[in-house]
Amino acid sequence: MSSVKAETIVEPFIIENESKAIFRVNRRVFVDEEIRQREIRHIFDTCWIYIGHESELPNPGDFLTRKVGGRELIFVRSKDNVVRSFFNTCPHRGAMVCREKHGNDKMFMCMYHAWSFDLAGKLISRPEGERYHADNSGGLHDLAPVANLDSYRGLYFVNFDPNAVDLNTYLAGAKEYIDLTIDQSEFGMEIVGGVQEYGFEANWKLLVENSCDGYHGGPTHATYFDYLMARPGQLSDPGTKVNLPRDLGNGHAVIEYGGPWGRPVAKPVDAWGEQGKVDCAELLAKLEARFDKEYAHRIAYHNFNMSIFPNLVINNIMAITFRTFYPEAANKQHVRAWALAPKEESEIMRERRLYNFLEFLGPGGLATPDDCEALKMCQKGYQNAAFAGWNDISKGMGENQQRNTDEEQMRVFWREWDRRMSGAAL
Numbered sequence: 001m002s003s004v005k006a007e008t009i010v011e012p013f014i015i016e017n018e019s020k021a022i023f024r025v026n027r028r029v030f031v032d033e034e035i036r037q038r039e040i041r042h043i044f045d046t047c048w049i050y051i052g053h054e055s056e057l058p059n060p061g062d063f064l065t066r067k068v069g070g071r072e073l074i075f076v077r078s079k080d081n082v083v084r085s086f087f088n089t090c091p092h093r094g095a096m097v098c099r100e101k102h103g104n105d106k107m108f109m110c111m112y113h114a115w116s117f118d119l120a121g122k123l124i125s126r127p128e129g130e131r132y133h134a135d136n137s138g139g140l141h142d143l144a145p146v147a148n149l150d151s152y153r154g155l156y157f158v159n160f161d162p163n164a165v166d167l168n169t170y171l172a173g174a175k176e177y178i179d180l181t182i183d184q185s186e187f188g189m190e191i192v193g194g195v196q197e198y199g200f201e202a203n204w205k206l207l208v209e210n211s212c213d214g215y216h217g218g219p220t221h222a223t224y225f226d227y228l229m230a231r232p233g234q235l236s237d238p239g240t241k242v243n244l245p246r247d248l249g250n251g252h253a254v255i256e257y258g259g260p261w262g263r264p265v266a267k268p269v270d271a272w273g274e275q276g277k278v279d280c281a282e283l284l285a286k287l288e289a290r291f292d293k294e295y296a297h298r299i300a301y302h303n304f305n306m307s308i309f310p311n312l313v314i315n316n317i318m319a320i321t322f323r324t325f326y327p328e329a330a331n332k333q334h335v336r337a338w339a340l341a342p343k344e345e346s347e348i349m350r351e352r353r354l355y356n357f358l359e360f361l362g363p364g365g366l367a368t369p370d371d372c373e374a375l376k377m378c379q380k381g382y383q384n385a386a387f388a389g390w391n392d393i394s395k396g397m398g399e400n401q402q403r404n405t406d407e408e409q410m411r412v413f414w415r416e417w418d419r420r421m422s423g424a425a426l
Contacts, residue, residue, distance in 0.1 A: 012422075013422060018398075025391040029203075030205065030206065030330065030378075030379065036327050036329070039421065042420050046420070047164075048159045050156070050311075052075050053338070054154040054155075055188070057075065057076065057083060060078065062103075062104050063108075064102040069158070071087060072088040074086045074087075078120045082120075085158055087143070089144070090110040091144065092126070095110050095112040106118075107119065113127065123141045123143075146160060147160050148160075152171055155178065171308070172250045173246070173252065180298060181314060183295075185345075187342065188342075189342055191339070192338075196362065198334075203379060204327040206378055206379070207333065207371075208311070208325075208413055209393075209410045209413070211307055212305045213409075213410065214255050215406075220371065221366065243257055244402075244404070245409045247412045250416060251310070251416025253306070253408075253409035253410070254305065254307075255409055258303065261356065264341075265300055266284040272352065275348075284297075309416050318360060321361045322337065394407065
């Protein structure tokens with residue numbers, strides 16, 4: 001008899017009935033610790049997970065430490081200018097070899113027994129090294145690299161599965177929207193102001209749903225829209241009528257839409273005054289010189305919220321934010337967020353961008369606390385899962401034309417989640 005313990009398969013996670021236009025998600029997936037453990041094995045250990053942006057490591061010797069997909073990692077630009085990632089654990093006795101969050105150095109040294117490693121992960125010294133047998137070498141005591149590290153347009157991802165598909169294939173249609181973000185600048189984009197970190201008591205998948213949910217905007221963020229309406233001319237829009245949710249493949253999804261706010265890339269609002277209109281006209285002219293008019297106007301005027309499966313969200317709206325989130329428990333998650341901006345951006349446009357970011361997208365803005373509270377209320381409601389056991393995510397099913405306020409983009413995520421969780425080898 002096999003001694004391997006089989007994982008318990010519970011009742012269906014997802015019910016989808018196209019003929020009846022029904023899509024339901026079992027609420028156990030938000031509260032069950034066994035399901036969270038399966039997610040770690042079958043999703044976070046096998047998918048491409050965002051680790052950081054190239055601008056966070058501008059110089060050889062720059063490094064940062066970051067917990068990604070539940071693993072403590074080192075993200076470093078080595079002296080040969082190659083970006084690498086290692087598990088942050090000493091091959092000797094397991095202590096973390098780098099305890100600083102970021103910096104610039106020539107090597108890493110474990111504080112426990114002073115084993116030292118160069119920035120390419122090679123063991124370079126260990127006290128009393130002569131006490132080790134000559135055969136105890138050959139890379140056995142180098143830092144362990146992650147199985148896969150790759151980048152697209154300056155966004156770096158890791159994958160712990162040595163048999164994973166390549167990043168380019170994995171990103172699929174998400175590359176189109178990454179391009180729309182990075183193409184804001186001809187000189188490159190950069191992370192501004194470091195990382196913001198916070199946590200709250202709600203399952204991580206609720207934030208995936210929320211991040212591309214156009215249905216909740218009006219009721220949940222009513223205070224923000226009342227604030228916009230109180231500012232003369234703030235609700236004007238240059239005729240952007242797009243209202244498009246899309247399946248981007250591999251569980252990635254996006255909603256693309258027009259919006260009433262200013263976009264520092266090239267869309268002014270009256271609140272920025274006449275100088276704001278002049279500034280944006282100059283930026284738009286530069287975009288039109290680099291790209292065809294349709295693509296340039298899409299960069300300037302179109303907003304989008306994209307989820308890259310499983311846990312990266314890019315919100316390119318009144319400002320740009322990257323967010324990742326990881327389950328610390330079935331009912332608890334840790335969030336990291338970064339603001340992104342063009343490197344060559346003027347001082348006044350950078351000020352407008354960061355004001356937009358902090359006003360709405362930041363942890364203390366007019367949106368994020370609303371969202372956190374709403375998701376916490378969902379999590380509390382799931383205490384009743386034994387009696388009211390299913391979420392309905394059917395809005396828009398059976399309709400010829402999908403809208404951003406429908407829920408197809410969330411169904412895209414759940415189909416991939418279910419495929420990996422239910423179809424994974426045990």
